[in-house]
Amino acid sequence: MRPQTKRYRYVYLITAVTALLTAAIVFIASSVQDGSTPTYNSQEDFAENEVPKEYISVYKQAGEDYDIPWTLLAAVHRVETVFSTMETLESPVGAIGHMQFMPCTFVGWNYPGCGGNGSTDIPERELTDPETINEYGGYGVDADGDGRADPYALEDAVYSAANFLASNGAAGGEVRPAIYQYNQADWYVDDILNYYNTYDEEVELVSLEENHLAEEGG
Known part of the structure; x- marks a missing residue:
């Protein structure tokens, strides 16, 4: 009987370890969202219909230049980084900047080494270089005219998002397909x-500064 008891103990041990591993995998999977540009709505500083007035001129100008609704840009900004109020503008899967571009999408998927989810480590001087972006077919835009297309510069990021959405159908009224290309997940769309x-x-329209002051005071 003793060998049989020992065997049962092994079975119980294996079962317990399997259960723990399964739980860990589920936890990790739930922590990383689908799509190439994850969403982090951990702060709810804004009501559902509120948009910071400080950003309106950028949204509207980019929308006009790329023939897409400015409200679409505001919606993407809201979902991606809660109007840039997140603690970090870098996601666990590698999306970067105010509008959460994958580096390969920003500089172009023809860039050497681009593959997978697009989180390739690209030197900053090349990631932000308009000529490099043009060469490799990226969506990055130097909107503020400083010679760099910077995903961490708000105006550049918004214009880059407008460029992407317009190029993927939004300029022709195909809003849903364009959003899906931005992040290929139905819940995101x-x-x-x-x-x-x-x-x-x-x-x-609300004041971004007042929202933060209210949060700190609360």
């Missing part, structure tokens, strides 16, 4: 469209 439609119907 639904989130963007929810804010986009809300802003179209009843947008309320």
Whole structure:
């Protein structure tokens, strides 16, 4: 009987270890969201219809230049980084900047070494170089005219997002497919469209500074 008891103990041990590993895998999977540009809505500093007034001129100018609704850009900015109020503008899977571009999408997927989810380590001087971006077919835009297309510069990031969305159908009215290309997950598309439609119907402009002051005071 003793060998049998020992065998049962091994079975119980293997079962317990398997259960723990399964739980760990589920936890990790739930921590990394689908798509190439993850969302981090960990702060809810804004009501569903609120947009910081400080960004409106950039949204509108980029929307006009690329023939897409400015409210679409606001919606993407809201979902991606809560209007750039997140503690970090870098995601665990490698998306960067105000509008959460994967580096390969920003500089171009023809860039040497680009593959997988696009989180290739690209030297900053090349990632932000307009000539390099043009050579490799990227979406990065030097909107502020400083000679660099910088995903961490708000104006550049918004214009780059406008470039991407317009190029993928939004300029022709294909808003949903364009959003899906930005992040290929249905839940993401639904989130963007929810804010986009809300802003179209009843947008309320608020002060970004006042929102932060209210949060600190609370």
